Structures are given as C-alpha cells and as structure tokens.
Amino acid sequence: MELLSPSGSYESFIEAVNNGANAVYLGLKSFNARKPASNFSLKEYERAREFAKRKNVKIYVTLNIDFKPNEFEKLFRVLEFLSQVGIDAVIVKDFGLIDILKRFYPNIEFHLSTQFGTSNSFGIKECKKLGATRVILARELNYEEIIVCSKEDLEIEIFAQGSMCFSFSGRCYLSSWVGGKSANRGSCQAPCRLKYSRDGEKGSFFSMKDLNLIDEIAYLKKLDIASLKIEGRLKNPKWVGDVTKIYREALEGEIDSVRKSKLSLYSGRDQATGFVKSRTDLTSDNKKEFGRYIGTIVEYKDSKFKLDREVDTLDKSLRVTNNGIFQGIILEPKLSDDKLYIFSEKEFPIGSKVYEVVVASNTKKIIPDYKFNLSLNIDNGKLKAIVSTKYGSFDLEVKIKKVVKASRGVYLSNIENILLEGISGYRLGNLEMDQDILVSKSQINNLVKDLTSNLALHIKRNRDQLPKLSEDRFSYINKKGKDWDKGIPIIFSNINTIRVLPHQIKDWAPNIDRVIIDRFDEDIDIVNNFAKRFKGEIILSIFPILFENEFLDIKNKLNSVDIKISTLEINDISQFGLAGDRFSLIGGIGFSPFNQFAADFLLKKGLKSIHISQELDKDSLKNLSDSLYSIDFTVYSRVPLFYSRVDEKNHRDGSEFKDRIGTEMVTSNYRSITSFESKEYFSIKGIDLSEMRVKNLIADLKYSSSPESDIKRIKTGDIDNYSNFNLGRRLD
Incomplete structure (x- = not known):
C-alpha cells in the first residue's frame, strides 16, 4: 500500500520523502486547489523531481480545479513543462483537462481527484473509460462502499489523516456565494468553519472533526486500496514529516498505542474516523484544550514563567489557555538552565494551562530573497540603471536632478544602505556608479520604488519560463462553436x-x-x-x-x-x-x-x-x-451551496441557518444527503x-x-x- 504525503513547499517535500512517503502530491504556483500554500516554482519542481527519482519516490502534480476559458493557453504550457521534465501523474477534476491529456499528452497518467466526486462503483467504471489510472474516492464512503469500489479494475485511493470538508468535495459554492472565492478553484475561505445561528442557537454546525485512521491501518491493509493519503498541503514541514513518519511506522507494524496517541498533538480539532464507520458525531468546535499537558503556570517574572512541575525537555511548540480561552502560542520555547522556568516575553495569567503541541500551519510568511546587482550611470540629466539578476538583466531610465545645497539633499550612493537592508525580499549585491551626486530624498525613494516594482515584474516574467506552444495546441484553444x-x-x-x-x-x-x-x-x-x-x-x-x-x-x-x-x-x-x-x-x-x-x-x-x-x-x-x-x-x-452526508439532528428538512454577515441557508433532505441551499434566490435580473x-x-x-x-x-x-x-x- 502506497503512503502518499502532502507537500505545500519544497521543505515539506523533503520532510515527506525522508520520513517514509512512497509518493508525494504537490501543486505548482498556478492551477491547484490549495492557492494559500507556498507551492512550487518550476525550478523547485525540477529539483524535487531529481531528488524523488534518486529516492524512488513518485510525484503527483495537482491540477485539480475548474478552469476558466481564458486559462487554457497557460495550462497547455504547464503540461508541456511537465511532459519535458517528467511526471508520474497529474490529479485532475476538469473534463476539459481530461480531453487535452487524452488528445495531446497520452503518456501523462492522470488520477481523478476527490473533487471529481466518485461515490459508487458505476462511477469507477466510467472513470476507467475516461482513461484514468486511479480514482481518489469521495471521503463520504463507508467501508462497505469502499470495498465494492475496490473490486473494480482500477486503482483507488482514500484519505487517512487530516482536515475534512463538511461539503461533498467539488460541489461547494458557499465560499463563492459569500465572496466570489471559489472552493472549486482553490480559493476557499472556509466560511463553513464559522459559527452559524439556528433557532436561536449558535454553533459550529459545519466544522468537521479531523480525520484519523491510524487505528484502522491493520484493516485497511486487508482491502484492495492502492494508496493511503495524508491531507495537509497547508501544513508546515515538521507536521508533514512527523505525521508521515507515524503512518510509515503503522504501515510497517512498528508502532504502539502511545506512539499512535501522539497524533493528538498535531490537530487543534477533535479527531474521528470520518465516514468509514458512521455518519454521525463528525462535527465539533475547535478543541479548547489539546496536546500534551505539561503543567500550570504558578509564577511569572523576568520574562519567564514557572510551572507547577519540572519539565525535562521542550522540543515542540507550547499552547497556553486560561479557563478554556486561548492565550497564545510559543513557537520555539526555551528552558532556563535550572529547568524550572520557560522564557516568554508575553505574560500569561497565573493558573494558565500549558500544552505541548505541533503547530500545523505555516506561521512564518516566507519572503523570497532575490539578490541583484546594480549599475548607475548619469548622463545629461538622466540616470540609467542596469539591474542584473540570476533571471537576466533589464534597464531602467529615469530623470535625475542635482541638488546644489548639501543641507537639502543626500548623496545618491545612500541608496546602497536602503537596498542592502532589502525591500520586499529584493536585496542588493554589488553597486557600481560612474559618479555620486547630491539628490533629494524623494528622488531616492522614487528610484527605490521603481527598482523594486520593475524587479518584481522582471522576476515574475523570467523566473518560471514555460515552454511555447505548437500550432496544433493554439488551434485547439481557439476553436469556435457551430451555429445554433x-x-x-x-x-x-x-x-x-x-x-x-x-x-x-x-x-x-x-x-x-x-x-x-x-x-x-x-x-x-x-x-x-x-x-x-x-x-x-x-x-x-x-x-x-x-x-x-x-x-x-x-x-x-x-x-x-x-x-x-x-x-x-x-x-x-x-x-x-x-x-x-x-x-x-x-x-x-x-x-x-x-x-x-x-x-x-x-x-x-x-x-x-x-x-x-x-x-x-x-x-x-x-x-x-x-x-x-x-x-x-x-x-x-x-x-x-453545498451537499453533506453528515447526519445530524439539526439538519432536518427545512432547517434554516444564518451566519454573522447575513448569509442564509435552508436544508433539503434526499436519501442520505442534505442539500444546503441559498434562501435568497439567484436571478439574472439587471x-x-x-x-x-x-x-x-x-x-x-x-x-x-x-x-x-x-x-x-x-x-x-x-x-x-x-x-x-x-x-x-x-x-x-
């Protein structure tokens, strides 16, 4: 059974591979269902591909969104790149992309995403006709239904760990209805995690418990399942590495109950086995207390606090709560030499409880560090800047005016101090000037703005150079419909x-x-x-x-x-x-x-x-x-707005829900599904x-x-x- 791990960044990819993943799924900078993740530049993908081949690990690239009509030229170029560099499979949802793969890239295997919504064996049969080599089943299936699907002549993949959507994947409009951010295009804002009111009661009615099938591994290994998948492309590298390692140990039969229980450190929500055993008791508020309890704060002084018990080591982050209310996170805690105190600039209330946890999300925004060299030449009131980067060079020409009085200006060379500190991730390497003159501060500030904006544009254009398209690809994109x-x-x-x-x-x-x-x-x-x-x-x-x-x-x-x-x-x-x-x-x-x-x-x-x-x-x-x-x-x-197989008493037919900004929904039940529909009607009026x-x-x-x-x-x-x-x- 393949262990498939997530990678939202190159660092997460390395952690997944080094901790036992047989395969990794990841997204490029464009066209995947996790836009908030760091994702991979083309250069990073090439590095990852080479590393994966050395480690005998497969890479699946996610192209699992609905594509707008004007996005297909770039999509073709992405596929050209992947076909040249190499790819084990792409994960897809859109029928248009399936058609392109069958016509132009028959050697690229494709897996049908859980966004595709395959929920029965008859769907598996049709997926095979499409040419798919694997289907990622809808997360709503129970064991009996998974077993039936696994008997079809096509690989199946299921999720084993991570966040769960309340909605049936690939059919959710809620984020789009609320603010134009489509879950089906990777821009979900997760409004389902908010509190809603129903009949005067407020609650997180649609916030799902995280999935955890670690105790089901022995049974899952008996089923004809090709791949076990960990959700988590928005998680940080440590989370990915640790969770991958735990599942690798479980698959190898080298894990005990204590080690399994460690997974509770990796989620801020309650965990459950999802739909494989039950449709009930699958939602809850985020846990007020979670992680490994290490003590209660009894003293705070000199930027450090003392617990009611001694702590031997600290190798994970700390979460602090007081009376069930979240107080803060200490990402990299440090112990005093006597192991009695934990350093903290923030003062927490006496009596607060401290838990050891693993922070799942990327808490630090990664700012790129692009170095450039700059040459400045002045001639006849014009300043010509030649900017050199590892992605090529460009010229920038601006008007420049000397300042006569030193008290009213600064020397142009002062730009070096600003650029050496770095602006928005762009950092100066070498500076060459043919002359140094007095200019106004505003001219220096404007030059810095012009440099950084043009640098950003230049790097964006040249960092990830996608291949050009052949004529047959252009003809396909530009075909027109028939008379009607x-x-x-x-x-x-x-x-x-x-x-x-x-x-x-x-x-x-x-x-x-x-x-x-x-x-x-x-x-x-x-x-x-x-x-x-x-x-x-x-x-x-x-x-x-x-x-x-x-x-x-x-x-x-x-x-x-x-x-x-x-x-x-x-x-x-x-x-x-x-x-x-x-x-x-x-x-x-x-x-x-x-x-x-x-x-x-x-x-x-x-x-x-x-x-x-x-x-x-x-x-x-x-x-x-x-x-x-x-x-x-x-x-x-x-x-x-969305469909759900969760069976809860507050989902009865005709129930009404409302969020804090006035979005209203009405339920409608059919068989095992509840449809949550907008109370407000859609109309083309106007x-x-x-x-x-x-x-x-x-x-x-x-x-x-x-x-x-x-x-x-x-x-x-x-x-x-x-x-x-x-x-x-x-x-x-």
Whole structure:
C-alpha cells in the first residue's frame, strides 16, 4: 500500500520523502486547489523531481480545479513543462483537462481527484473509460462502499489523516456565494468553519472533526486500496514529516498505542474516523484544550514563567489557555538552565494551562530573497540603471536632478544602505556608479520604488519560463462553436410542484413545452400521472450524488416510469450508465463545466445539451458561450451551496441557518444527503445576457406553490431579495 504525503513547499517535500512517503502530491504556483500554500516554482519542481527519482519516490502534480476559458493557453504550457521534465501523474477534476491529456499528452497518467466526486462503483467504471489510472474516492464512503469500489479494475485511493470538508468535495459554492472565492478553484475561505445561528442557537454546525485512521491501518491493509493519503498541503514541514513518519511506522507494524496517541498533538480539532464507520458525531468546535499537558503556570517574572512541575525537555511548540480561552502560542520555547522556568516575553495569567503541541500551519510568511546587482550611470540629466539578476538583466531610465545645497539633499550612493537592508525580499549585491551626486530624498525613494516594482515584474516574467506552444495546441484553444438554434424556456420542478402545476402550461406560458422533474423517485405514480396529461417533454433529473445502493435503487425505479418519458438529466459521470437503449441524456447542473473544452467533451460523449456552471462570472460566461453551440443556463433558482452526508439532528428538512454577515441557508433532505441551499434566490435580473449563446433558459420552481404567478414575475422582472451571484463581480 502506497503512503502518499502532502507537500505545500519544497521543505515539506523533503520532510515527506525522508520520513517514509512512497509518493508525494504537490501543486505548482498556478492551477491547484490549495492557492494559500507556498507551492512550487518550476525550478523547485525540477529539483524535487531529481531528488524523488534518486529516492524512488513518485510525484503527483495537482491540477485539480475548474478552469476558466481564458486559462487554457497557460495550462497547455504547464503540461508541456511537465511532459519535458517528467511526471508520474497529474490529479485532475476538469473534463476539459481530461480531453487535452487524452488528445495531446497520452503518456501523462492522470488520477481523478476527490473533487471529481466518485461515490459508487458505476462511477469507477466510467472513470476507467475516461482513461484514468486511479480514482481518489469521495471521503463520504463507508467501508462497505469502499470495498465494492475496490473490486473494480482500477486503482483507488482514500484519505487517512487530516482536515475534512463538511461539503461533498467539488460541489461547494458557499465560499463563492459569500465572496466570489471559489472552493472549486482553490480559493476557499472556509466560511463553513464559522459559527452559524439556528433557532436561536449558535454553533459550529459545519466544522468537521479531523480525520484519523491510524487505528484502522491493520484493516485497511486487508482491502484492495492502492494508496493511503495524508491531507495537509497547508501544513508546515515538521507536521508533514512527523505525521508521515507515524503512518510509515503503522504501515510497517512498528508502532504502539502511545506512539499512535501522539497524533493528538498535531490537530487543534477533535479527531474521528470520518465516514468509514458512521455518519454521525463528525462535527465539533475547535478543541479548547489539546496536546500534551505539561503543567500550570504558578509564577511569572523576568520574562519567564514557572510551572507547577519540572519539565525535562521542550522540543515542540507550547499552547497556553486560561479557563478554556486561548492565550497564545510559543513557537520555539526555551528552558532556563535550572529547568524550572520557560522564557516568554508575553505574560500569561497565573493558573494558565500549558500544552505541548505541533503547530500545523505555516506561521512564518516566507519572503523570497532575490539578490541583484546594480549599475548607475548619469548622463545629461538622466540616470540609467542596469539591474542584473540570476533571471537576466533589464534597464531602467529615469530623470535625475542635482541638488546644489548639501543641507537639502543626500548623496545618491545612500541608496546602497536602503537596498542592502532589502525591500520586499529584493536585496542588493554589488553597486557600481560612474559618479555620486547630491539628490533629494524623494528622488531616492522614487528610484527605490521603481527598482523594486520593475524587479518584481522582471522576476515574475523570467523566473518560471514555460515552454511555447505548437500550432496544433493554439488551434485547439481557439476553436469556435457551430451555429445554433435559439431554444426555449424550461421549468424545473419536483414532486410537490407538479402537484400544483397546471397541466396546460401553454395557457399561461406558451413558450414552455419542457418540464424537468427532480427527485422523481419520491412518488413515481404522480410523475406518471403528470406524463399522461402534459403534452410537452418531461425530463427526469437524477440527483448529483448517489452512493452504491442508492444508484441501484434509482436504476431499478427508472423501469417503472411512463414510456413517454425518454430523457434523463444526469449530473455525475456514473449516471451515463443509466441511459441504456431507452433514454437520451442531457447534462444538468451537477456537471457545471467552466469552459468550452469541458462542455464540448461532454457533448461529444453523448449529451444533447449541457448546463454550464452558475458559479461563473460574466466574462467567463461570455467567453464560454462564444465557443459552444448548445448550452443551458438557470436564470432563477435557489443555489445548492453545498451537499453533506453528515447526519445530524439539526439538519432536518427545512432547517434554516444564518451566519454573522447575513448569509442564509435552508436544508433539503434526499436519501442520505442534505442539500444546503441559498434562501435568497439567484436571478439574472439587471444582467444583460443578450450576447450569450444560451439555448435553453431554466427557471427552477421546485419550491413554488404558485408556478403561474412565479413565471410571470420572472418574465416581468418583478423579483425582490435576489442575488446575481458572480455575474456582477469577478470570480477568483
């Protein structure tokens, strides 16, 4: 069984390899689901690749995000770089990237990310058809479901340690809805970790306990699992090294219960076994007390405190709390010679408890130290600066004016003192000048600003030089869509809606002759009765997340629907297997491609149309629609902000949650999943979409008690309390 460790920096990579990882996953500076991590420059990746080959360790590069339409030229260049330097596999989510790998880079293996959302064995079968060599299973599967998936002829990987998302991965819009920071593009701001109110109660209802499967290793080794993964690309090198070592010892059978218990030092949250055994008791507030208790403060004097017991050694950080309230962290504690006192500039309250912990996150911001040489030449009132770096040289020319009185100026050579100290990570090496003159302080300050800004730009352009693209790559990127026919509006409904939906819709909405029915399996008799009376087309929408037995049940119930119903809206790769000889397929919001390449790939795979992502900003939507010929877009709906398999009593159907800035959500239960939907409706009101090549406009009325009046309001724009989501701002 492979032990797969995280690396958010080169230092973490070395720690992972030296402590027993068989493989390491990491991200480059662009295009990965952990933007806040330090990540790897191209030079660092080359070094890591060479080191890994010497140690017989594999490297998997994360390209596990949704790509905007304008990002594909750079993506191609990244793939060119990886193909030249070498790569064991890339971890992907986007169908557009999958298409590119299959067309242009067939020798690069790809693993399907947990962001891809594979939750059953039927999905594994479809993933193999795509050409994947491994699937990272959704974290929500239990042991029985993992075992079924492992019997398919494809490698599977599961998470064993680290932070857990409350939301089903790859389907979370919460961070994007709140502030335009997409979890599906690596910019998640983790609003789920905040406190929410519900029925007057406040709590961290969505803050998950950390995953810890160290006690399950013996059982996991009996299963046909290819790789055991540690989450933690945002963790510091020591955390990565220590946790990797503990899991290596466990896999080798060389660990005792005391050593296992050390993992409690590596998390500020409670830990649990995740979904493998249970769907309950998986959330909690961050622990007030955690780590190894070493004593209580009884005295503070002379910048040091004394505990109520002697401490032999200190090799980890210290966390101090008082009455359960966090007081501070001492990153590198030092003992006095008599081992009675611990040095601390901060005075903590007497009675505070002190715990030995391992700080997981990178607490020190790494500032690059780029050295440069500078040559200054003055001629006819102009100063020419020649700046030399290891990434090449550039010239900078500015006007310069001598100052006559020494009392009113400084010598130009004083710039050396400023630059030797370093500005924003740029530090002077050698300075050469053809003459030294008196100038004003403001001129020196402006020159320093010009130098550092131009240095930053020059280094950014030249530090990571990606390969150029061949003509066939450019042709692929710039292909355009075909001619298209304007489509018609569609009503999206569920069982409750069609109970009140007039059967002669054309009497009040003459352009509508399609209805999509969600969760049809909740009452097939009502669906079949509606099919007999409605003259238009009925489409059955399949829920985006189905686990093994749920998928089998849906497949069986499709045999009972009226023969007139011949189209399914599918929302996950596994659901291609539901078509058989009877149903044609369209792609629903569950696929939500961000770009024309993903959409085109799915259309060519057999979908008649594809629903593009509601998360897109207007520029991306415009770029995407210019390149396609048959897309659907929802213009009015509640937005499913996230889905969860966590089973808690406060998630009952219709529960409402609100955060401190006013974001409100309403729950909706279906089988083992709770959908948390925006209470505020998404609407295109006020947004000009006249240039968009949208074929079908969808109005989601599944919560409507009066579809006729709601359709009229949508058409006239008589809508209050709505959001344009990201159509009115830039999506990160």
